[in-house]
Amino acid sequence: MSLPKFELDPPPPGRLPRLLPAGEPRGLTGHLDRHGPMPPWRGAEALIADVRASGLTGRGGAGFPFARKLAAVVERAGLRGGVAVANGAEGEPASAKDATLLTYAPHLVLDGLALVSRAVRARTAWVYADLDGAAGRALRVALEERRRHRLDPVTPQLVAAPPAFLAGEESAVVDALAGGPGLPTSTPPRVYERGLGRRPTLVSNVETLAHLALVARYGGAWFAGVGDRGQPGTRLYTVWTPEGARVLEGATGTTARQLYDVLGADVSRTQALLVGGYHGAWLPGADALDLPLADPELRPLGASAGAGVVAALPDGVCGVIETARIASYLADESARQCGPCLNALPRIAQALRTLARAGERPGERAALRAQVERWAGLAEGRGACRHPDGTVRLVRSGLRAFAAELDRHASGRCSATRRPFLPTGERW
């Protein structure tokens, strides 16, 4: 098969989906039919300029402007060269977007990895992801196709990531690639300054790289032609109902109501909306369904689009129980390396489990809530990574959003008529 010549012919900016293919994936042929080949390499500065014009922010959860991150590593890598990593370690149990993207559009991700590899003059490039299922198979096939056609400046190495919540934290990723246990390490220096092999390392979420592959083809203005003005483009959302989750691609700034409409789900009796992931926040009330899911609108409310998890809590599911389950999961997933996190999170979780049991310890509930707030204050900002901070955010938002339910529990009543449904493993 000879590769088609590159021709500039962008699809309309508003046409969706951008990343996920229509129908079944068809390998490299299907990828080239749909997106055309990679455009000719015009140098790191031209790529950075395109990314800056696009307004692309990281899709791994932090939402950091990608142009700045890319430029930082390019600058520090210099002639000695840096390291490029595609981070598909989707530790968030409520998120399925990265696995879906790797399964259905691995070549977009790998195109993006090739671009950043060139930009940072990478001697080594890596894909770090859970390789056990369809995503692993799709990646292996895609890499073999690319090897045959010599598509990549440096052949990416595949490394299996464990399904641990902290697996995708950037220093944990570098630690794993270096042969360590894959736990967060102390900073400074951050990995973009000194990472794998002491080289500046660019760790990018796989979805960010997929968007980059399209920015390189169609330009920054095209990318920004849809979505929220302050955080443009499209993104992958994992949308939850009690029946399970679906991954949808939508413009940034889409509302949860619009996503649930696509699914045909009835969200008329929503109590609260979980946005971002388990380090995100509960937004109270059905009004939350109409909030644009983009950082400029969400951050003033103490939330962020995060990893694109959206879960509307229906009537009949107890929000206090869900919050206690999530907190227990997060406590179990601590790396257990830092005293404040190790000590505070399990105590917070245990207190929440007590509060989740309606009628238990009636006289002590106010004291328990005060304890939770005290421990939260001790955990915040006192770990090597953001795990305690994210956990505290989730917990505080739950106590706020489900204040009425907590009062009901204090008098022995719980409004649950159906089981909790957010994924937390078998632990609680």
Added chain:
Amino acid sequence: MNVHVMRVDRIACDGRGLCAELLPEVVSLDEWGYPILARGGEVPVELLAHARRAVSMCPVLALALDRR
């Protein structure tokens, strides 16, 4: 402007507490023995010598003094 700031390597730290003994004006301990830094760890210039001693005395070398 030369400001000195104490920094804790939260992974290396295992709550021995010497820092709080040597520099109580900047470091206090939580109920589990782990350091809480007042004012973000900023060290007044008159306490610099004590801060340097605390850094060198930490049994697990978890402390550093940054100059900003």
